Amino acid sequence: MIVKKEEERSLEIVITEEEINKKVVQLGYLISQDYAQAKELVIIAVLRGSVYFAVDLSRQLTIPFTLDFIGISSYGTSSDPLGIVRITKDLDTNIAQKNVLLIEDIVDTGLTLNYLLKNLRTRNPLSLRVCTFLDMPGRRIAAVPVDYRGFEMSDMFVVGYGLDYNERYRNLKVIAVLK
16 A cells, blocks of 8 residues: 555554464464364454455465355444444354354454354354454453454554545554554
């Protein structure tokens, strides 16, 4: 992404590209070890933010898997985090009796993830685990499991590596705070 000079001054890098790459390799190794005996693994990437992470992570896996996507839309405001959640793109794969790894870009309040996990559990997966790139446990409203996490962060608004502000900055190779 070409960043204009005035935008460059408004970005403060908090996680470098090297740190991201190292963490993705570590997670890929750990997940590959944990699922080494699994017969069928379905990776579900939550659109759109997790796509960059899911692709990089999947390239580090040494086990067989299938990849699917689910789209989620949350309606609400920052002052009303209890907005409405709906599925905008459903799975193409039947996950019944399969091991499922859900890939998220960020878990903060946990409300969207809680909704998604309840929905996926009704489809009778053999197992259901969560891997998130960023985890902000200080913002939790709903208790949700996070089995694999890239980075734990305090409460800050960040962009890059799939995370956006008004659909911009997703393709930054770093995580940055907009000043």
